[in-house]
Amino acid sequence: MENLFRLSDPDDFFTRRFVWVNGPVIVGAGPAGLATAACLREQGVPFIVLERAECIASLWQKRTYDRLKLHLPKQFCQLPKMDFPHNFPEYPTRRQFIDYLESYARRFEINPNFNECVQSARYDETSGLWRVRTASGVAGNQSRSSEVEYICRWLVVATGENAERVVPDIEGLSSFSGEVIHACDYKSGERFSGKRVLVVGCGNSGMEVSLDLCNHNARPSMVVRGSVHVLPREVLGRSTFGLAVLMTKWLPLWLVDRILLILAWLVLGSLNKYGLKQPTMGPLELKNALGKTPVLDIGHYQRSDPATLQSCRGSDGSLLDMQGTQRGSSQTGGRGTLGCTRVGFTKRGLSGASMDATRIARDIGAAWKEETKQRKKTTFACHRRCISQF
Numbered sequence: 499m500e501n502l503f504r505l506s507d508p509d510d511f512f513t514r515r516f517v518w519v520n521g522p523v524i525v526g527a528g529p530a531g532l533a534t535a536a537c538l539r540e541q542g543v544p545f546i547v548l549e550r551a552e553c554i555a556s557l558w559q560k561r562t563y564d565r566l567k568l569h570l571p572k573q574f575c576q577l578p579k580m581d582f583p584h585n586f587p588e589y590p591t592r593r594q595f596i597d598y599l600e601s602y603a604r605r606f607e608i609n610p611n612f613n614e615c616v617q618s619a620r621y622d623e624t625s626g627l628w629r630v631r632t633a634s635g636v637a638g639n640q641s642r643s644s645e646v647e648y649i650c651r652w653l654v655v656a657t658g659e660n661a662e663r664v665v666p667d668i669e670g671l672s673s674f675s676g677e678v679i680h681a682c683d684y685k686s687g688e689r690f691s692g693k694r695v696l697v698v699g700c701g702n703s704g705m706e707v708s709l710d711l712c713n714h715n716a717r718p719s720m721v722v723r724g725s726v727h728v729l730p731r732e733v734l735g736r737s738t739f740g741l742a743v744l745m746t747k748w749l750p751l752w753l754v755d756r757i758l759l760i761l762a763w764l765v766l767g768s769l770n771k772y773g774l775k776q777p778t779m780g781p782l783e784l785k786n787a788l789g790k791t792p793v794l795d796i797g798h799y800q801r802s803d804p805a806t807l808q809s810c811r812g813s814d815g816s817l818l819d820m821q822g823t824q825r826g827s828s829q830t831g832g833r834g835t836l837g838c839t840r841v842g843f844t845k846r847g848l849s850g851a852s853m854d855a856t857r858i859a860r861d862i863g864a865a866w867k868e869e870t871k872q873r874k875k876t877t878f879a880c881h882r883r884c885i886s887q888f
Contacts, residue, residue, distance in 0.1 A: 515646045521545045522652035522862055523630050525619075527554040527610040530842030530851040531656035532599060533577045536606040537859030540579065543866045546648065547610035548632060554610065555599045557658060558592065561682035565710050566592040568848075569702055571737045575848040577602055578856050588737075614646065619653055621838065628653045628837065651869070652862050655840040656851075666698075681707060687714035694719070700726050700774075705793050726774060727781040727792035729758060730765040742782060755780025791847075 522538065524531045527549035538545050553559055567589045568575050572582045575590075580602055586594055602608075614632040621628055627649050634644035663680050671678065681703050687695075687710045697708050700722045711718040729738050738758070745754045758781055769776070777784055781792040839858050842851035 517546075517646060517648050519544070519546050519648050519650040521650070521866060522654050523548060523628070523648050523650045524654045524656055525616050525630070526656035526658060527551075527603075527608075527612075528557060528656065528658050528842070529555065529577060529599065529848055530658065530855060531610075531654075532602055532606075532608055533852050533855035534654055534656055534841050534859050535608045536580070536602065537578055537855055538863060539606045539608070541859065541863035541867075543859075543863050546650075547608060548614045548616060548630070548648075549610040549612050550615040552612045554603055554608075555596060557660065557682075558596055558599070561663075562592055563681075563684050563703075563707060563710065564592070564686045565706065568595060569731070570739050570847070570849075574739060574743075576852070577848075578852050580605060617645075619655075619838075626837075627651060652837040652865075653839075654858065654862075655838070656842055656855075658842055687711040687716050690714060690716040693717065696721065699723075700793065702791065702793055722774060724775075725777040727759075727762075727776060727784065728766065728769055728774065729762050729781060729792050733761050733765060746782070751782055751786075752780060755782050758782070 521544035524534055524545055524547045527547050531547055531549075532554065535545055535547055549556070551560070569589070571588050572586060572590055575595075576582050576598075582590060582598055586598075590598070603610075613634050615634075617631045617633055619628060619630045628651070630648040630650065630653060632646050632648070634646075663682050665680060681699070684707055687707075690711055691714050693716055695711055695716050695718045697704050697711070697718050697720045700720055704720065708718045708720055731738060733741060738761070742754055742758060745757065749757075759776075777790075779787065784790050785792065841854040841858055844850040844854060846853075
């Protein structure tokens with residue numbers, strides 16, 4: 499209790515509610531946050547999940563287009579400890595994936611605190627605890643009476659790589675008389691039938707939006723800023739990604755890249771006639787180095803650090819990376835020394851988020867059990883001393 503008062507600002511003590519969390523606080527109720535919570539639940543570790551929206555997986559529910567399907571086979575996208583239903587297709591639809599996540603949350607009894615937007619997260623070195631300040635409602639429209647400060651030993655940021663929309667500053671865009679929308683607001687090409695549409699970006703989202711526009715009789719054009727790899731989603735009925743994963747177990751990365759590019763040329767032919775240039779680095783090498791995903795041809799979110807990441811600071815005010823160490827530090831690892839880590843930022847999609855969640859939950863679980871054991875021993879010793887005084 500003494501640490502709690504030390505962490506509190508005197509002016510805020512009577513206007514903000516303080517909550518002690520006997521375990522980690524997880525920020526974000528998307529796939530990465532749910533996976534981490536499920537792994538902690540299996541170990542009996544208490545936790546709280548904070549979500550700024552009013553539903554789980556808000557990116558999937560509110561900011562994706564209607565025709566979206568998983569680009570990888572379902573076995574590479576399922577979360578830890580629960581497979582996709584057997585009746586789901588190889589590439590589940592957006593709605594099926596949302597249903598799967600909702601079933602996942604029910605199975606592991608994950609009940610996030612919805613409509614709580616994290617304002618800041620600050621580490622106190624004296625107590626070794628995190629102060630996570632939230633406000634209810636939509637960001638920018640909170641009252642002080644709705645503020646809550648969570649005090650915890652561990653902080654897990656699972657807000658996702660695409661949590662914030664990024665709109666480039668394009669000269670002349672403000673004077674453009676036509677409609678300008680971000681990819682996260684695009685739902686269907688139906689209302690663009692017969693219209694000319696310019697798609698900026700040629701990632702998987704940009705390519706699929708262009709295909710959807712064509713299917714609805716629109717006339718799309720695409721702006722491609724740099725070079726891009728385009729691979730077939732399947733080769734001879736086998737997932738290209740699955741083949742790549744299998745080959746990397748036996749072959750060096752450069753050779754796997756060479757094989758993938760040959761297969762792409764055999765299936766798709768040369769893409770130079772479409773004005774698309776290939777990067778000098780192979781698709782897997784480029785993914786590992788820069789996180790740039792090759793386009794899987796079936797027919798653009800830019801990665802961004804959400805505000806939560808940018809507001810995690812040490813007691814001296816220095817900005818921390820999400821391993822809980824000062825930026826510029828060479829220290830690496832699954833769980834930061836300050837008890838702060840992030841899940842789902844490895845640029846490896848859903849499979850990477852699942853691996854992160856499993857590892858981080860295991861580390862936190864082990865530390866939580868050890869600290870719980872030590873607290874019990876301390877409490878027992880104090881009790882004996884009190885008895886001896888009588």
